[in-house]
Amino acid sequence: MNMFKKPTPRLEPLPPDPGLADVFARLSTACGGSIPNAMLIMQRRPNILRAFVQMMGAVSDPETSEVDDGFKRLIAHVASRAGGCRYCMSHTAGLALGSGIDDAKIEAVWEYSTSPLYTEAERIALDVALAAGGVPNGVTDEMFAKLREHWNDGQIVEIVAMIALFGFLNRWNDTFATPLEDEALAIGQKYLGSHGWEAGKHLRRSK
Numbered sequence: 128m129n130m131f132k133k134p135t136p137r138l139e140p141l142p143p144d145p146g147l148a149d150v151f152a153r154l155s156t157a158c159g160g161s162i163p164n165a166m167l168i169m170q171r172r173p174n175i176l177r178a179f180v181q182m183m184g185a186v187s188d189p190e191t192s193e194v195d196d197g198f199k200r201l202i203a204h205v206a207s208r209a210g211g212c213r214y215c216m217s218h219t220a221g222l223a224l225g226s227g228i229d230d231a232k233i234e235a236v237w238e239y240s241t242s243p244l245y246t247e248a249e250r251i252a253l254d255v256a257l258a259a260g261g262v263p264n265g266v267t268d269e270m271f272a273k274l275r276e277h278w279n280d281g282q283i284v285e286i287v288a289m290i291a292l293f294g295f296l297n298r299w300n301d302t303f304a305t306p307l308e309d310e311a312l313a314i315g316q317k318y319l320g321s322h323g324w325e326a327g328k329h330l331r332r333s334k
Contacts, residue, residue, distance in 0.1 A: 137303050140167035147173055150180050157183065159225045163218060165296065165305050179295075186288045194278075194285045197226035198249065201236055202256045202286055203293040208237075209260030210297035214305050214329045217315030219293070224314070237322045248277035252286050259290045260297070304328040 143151045143162060147170055154162050169176045187196060200223035207215035220233055235242040239253050251273050258265035274283060299305070307315070307329045315324050 136306055138168050138171075140164040140306070141170060143167065144170050144173070147176065150177055153180055153184065157187070159221070161308065161310065163305075163311075164308060165214070165300050165303075168303055168305060169299075183292060186285070186292050192285060193282050195226075197223050197228040198252075199285070199289045200226055201228065201233075201239075201249075202252060202289050204236060205239070205253045205256040206260035206290045206293050207297050209257045210262075210294065210301075212293075212297035212301050213315070213324060213327055214300040214307055214311070215293055215296050216319060216324060217307060217311040217326075217329075220318050221311055221314040230318070233318050251277055255286065256290050259287070260294065300329070306331045 150173075151162055151166075154166055166176060166180075169179065187199065189196065192199075200219050204216055204219035204223065207219055220236075223233055224230070232244045235244050236253075239245045240250055245253070251270070255266055255270060255274055258267075258270060274286075278286065307326050309331075312326055312329075312331070315326060
């Protein structure tokens with residue numbers, strides 16, 4: 128037996144269903160022109176895909192949001208790091224780039240607690256993301272009180288909603304070992320590899 132043989136996908140990402148064209152159009156816009164393999168797996172149950180995309184749109188709604196969209200992607204990134212999902216870590220880094228976060232800030236995100244590129248308000252939000260993304264949840268009353276010193280109640284709901292949204296995705300993608308797309312793999316290697324990130328089970332695998 129070849130111990131180094133890449134495993135076959137647990138569930139194959141399927142070609143986009145034409146009957147879900149409206150959903151995939153929204154996803155493509157939100158994801159920088161591509162459709163993540165995670166959603167190509169999820170389409171086997173269209174109602175779940177539609178509900179998830181609606182939830183994702185509500186959490187990131189530019190008309191109502193008071194938290195910078197790019198920073199929300201960093202919140203998702205740190206929560207995904209705590210959850211151990213390498214697929215989501217590479218995707219959130221790419222989405223942060225596409226939302227206007229510069230390279231240096233992304234490269235420094237693993238040192239956010241000491242990096243001068245991060246404000247005190249950002250640091251406490253990322254502290255909460257890191258604590259909330261783990262199991263068991265590590266958010267304390269003291270941490271939450273500090274969060275409220277920098278963010279209003281509506282902003283806190285947005286921050287926690289993003290963490291919770293990626294709690295779903297972390298478990299989805301780690302369970303399915305969702306294969307990384309070429310662009311997401313390249314982003315992970317470029318921006319996260321020097322900090323210990325590797326694709327692991329999310330490497331693209333042949334049928």
